[in-house]
Amino acid sequence: MFTKRQYQILAVLSGTDSWISSLALSEAIGIGKRTIQTEIRKINEEICRRKLPADVRIRSNNRKGYFLADPAGVLREILYRETQMDNSEDDKLVHSRRILALLLFEKDYIHIGDIANRLYFSKSTVNSDLVQIKRIINRTKGAELEVSMSKGIRLVASEDMKRFMCMKARLEDRRLLMEQEELKWxxxxxxxxxxxxxxxxxxxxxxxxxxxxxxxxxxxxxxxxxxxxxxxxxxxxxxxxxxxxxxxxxxxxxxxxxxxxxxxxxxxxxxxxxxLNLLQKALNVEKSVNDGIGRFERMVLEEIGLDLQLEERWKTAAGNHMERMILRLESGRTNLGNYTKELSLSYPLELHLLRVCLCAAFDLDIPDAELGYMIPYLAEVIGRRREKPQILLVSDSSASVIFHLISRIKNGLGDRIGEICTVPRYVYERKREEYWKPNQLCLTTEHDQLLAETGFFYINPFAEQNLIRELSKKAEEACRDREKEREKVLQGCCMVENKVYLLDTKEESPESLLELCGVSLKDKSFSMQSIDNNVLCIISHNKSGENCLKKIPLKHTLPYKGKQINVVIYVHYGGEGDVIEFFDFVKKRLARI
Incomplete structure (x- = not known):
């Protein structure tokens, strides 16, 4: 059998009829280039082991990248069949889901030993999984896990909630059907x-x-x-x-x-x-929801100085989602939580703003799972606010030619670039200090300018597509250079990771940690999120003028929402510098935890 990662690689390769570069493939899967090479070697070995036709394999080329050769679609058919089968063996929650599934179809108490016997688990496995099961059940409105020393355990919830929880338990997993003929049918x-x-x-x-x-x-x-x-x-x-x-x-x-x-x-x-969340949104959003979105936008501006400039298109899409989310919250049938850890690591600013500002704007206690579905909406807005490399175009071409060239550049690079400043060469020579800025992308249509000054990239006034692609690479380099420079500045200003605080008392609590970080419980400008089984991230903001990032190891583990925390990351934005740049820096540090 192919592993989950190998299925992902094969899926990406089968989705195109052309070569795909090693970099593009590694970014699509989220792993390094060397790991890609290793996995592709194993995939080809598995193809040979299965004795598939000789022309079925992943071809590799140092210059082009990788290409899936499957002319008759033999491998594609095999992959489709196998993905329809149970492929969740590596799921860490499979034990908890199987126990939950059993409880959902029990009408009375059941002893731990009976659960272990019916699922072929050990009693210790069942007992250790009860913590995870309680967390799942507690996220459902009106659901409770009752525990009795003499009778065992049972799930108490309305039939409506139990049916909804059955969907959460993923009963389509063949091993979770537990020989129930009605379910199989x-x-x-x-x-x-x-x-x-x-x-x-x-x-x-x-x-x-x-x-x-x-x-x-x-x-x-x-x-x-x-x-x-x-x-x-x-x-x-x-x-x-x-x-x-x-x-x-x-x-x-x-x-x-x-x-x-x-x-x-x-x-x-x-x-x-x-x-249900709609893809094709209704044109009208309820006034109360529109008002809530307006309050959210104002709160973000007042709290951290970030002007979201929400467009009507965004308000309609997010507003429709909020309308249905409010219905789900009222009924208790909230969405499933997907990629919670990944979202916490990749979007710390977005998650913090949703917790602090969106919940307050709508006066709602929104669970993590639902906030996770709102993150992509906010990430799109913040992505547009992120500073992008500016372009300086020095050209003596006519206005019509420059207009055509700028249009080609914008169409080719899209939202990866910022403003394009165009000046004739004679103006640039006299006001170089005004136009030259570090980390901007400098272009010219004049060969003389290339000879007169280094740092310029030549672009033909009637640039072909391959030249636009090269320009795209230059823009990415400019982005990376700017990020590296900003990271050095932020590292010196706010990073105190090496100056750790070792707490050694057994009376540690989330409240004591907040006090240590200088955050008051009365202050609602902070959020807490576990980003791993043992790491808790606390984010706060105010207008103190100073940012900081601290790593706090704990001598004794701290219970938090069913997890045992031994490391706390404290992030504080005090209004120093660009908030998006600061949290981009935080995101990179969190990824190394």
Missing amino acids: AFRKIEVIGKRVGEIFVRNQYIVSGDVCLDFVKFLVIGVARSRMGFVASMPECIMEISEIAEEIEVVIREEMDYELTEAELQYTEGRIRE
């Missing part, structure tokens, strides 16, 4: 019901993402399976008017699964439909 219906539900969504112009549509279909078939197994759905407190979409889905369930949805189940279905 139901999951065999996913493909046909998924197609018909997709047709209903398209016909009603209710377009959701592919993964959301699949989760919704799983929710439907799991509900039918549970009903057939004797788990009765009860009517929700708030009765909704049933939409045409829900009525059409009711017909699909009747025809494909020979089951008539009860009134309560129809209400469950309607509730889920209203909570």
Whole structure:
């Protein structure tokens, strides 16, 4: 079998019919070039072991990169079949999901020993996984894990919540079906019901993402399976008017699964439909949500001085998401959390602003999973605010030629560059100090300028595409040079990683850590996020004028949301310098933890 990483490499290579560079492939997968080389060698060895046709392999070229040769599509077909099968062996949460799945289909208490026997786990494994299970259950509104010394454990929640949690437990994993025939039968219906539900969504112009549509279909078939197994759905407190979409889905369930949805189940279905995030957004957003977004934008400007300049397009997209998120929060059916650690490491500023400003603007306690889905929206805005390399174009060409050239540059480089300043050569010679800036990209259409001064890159007024590609590389180099220079400055100003604070008392708590960092609990301008099983990141901001970044190792572990923390990273932005540059620097330091 190919590993998960090898599947990713093969998927990227099979998605193009041309060569892909080693750098592009490594960036797409998120691993180094040497690791790419090692994995590709192993992939080719696996292809040979399987005795696939001789012309099926990954070809490599020092100059071009890598190319997947699969002329008859033999390997693509194998990969498709295998990805449909269970491929979650390396999932660290698989034990917890299997135990949770078992609890979801138990009507009464069950002893730890019985769980271990039925799942072929040891008792110690079950006991150690209970911490993770409690964390999963506690994230669901109204759900609780009851523990009794004499009876064992049981999951207490409404039937609506249990059906939703079944989707979280990923019951489609074949090992989680636990020989339940009703579940096996139901999951065999996913493909046909998924197609018909997709047709209903398209016909009603209710377009959701592919993964959301699949989760919704799983929710439907799991509900039918549970009903057939004797788990009765009860009517929700708030009765909704049933939409045409829900009525059409009711017909699909009747025809494909020979089951008539009860009134309560129809209400469950309607509730889920209203909570789904749309890809094609509604044109209008509720006034209360629009007002909340406005408060969020003002708070970010007041708190850290960052002017987001939110566009109407962004407000509509994010506003639609917020509307449905609020519905999910009210019902307790919040989204699943994906890539929490990766998001915490890659977007510390975005996550901090969402915790501190968005939650306050809407007066909501938004769980991590839902905040994770808001991060890409905010990251797009902050990405546009990030400083980009400026371009100086020294040219004696006509205005029309310069206009054409600038258009070509902008089309080729897009949002990777900032402003383009164009001056004739005679003006530049007389005002060089005004126009020359460090780390900008200097271009010229004049050969004489190349001879007169180093640091300029020649560009033909009617530049071909290959020259634009070279210019793109120059722009990336300018970005890297600027980042390195800024990192040196920030390293000297705020990095005190080597001056660590070793806490050795057993009475440590999040509150004591905040006091150590000079943060008051009354001050709402701080956020806390675990970025690993043993690392806690605390971020705060004010207008003190000083930034800092501290690493605080703990002699005794500190319990925090089910994790044992032994290292604390404290980040503080006091208004010194550009906030985005500072957090870009923080992001790099966090990646080394």
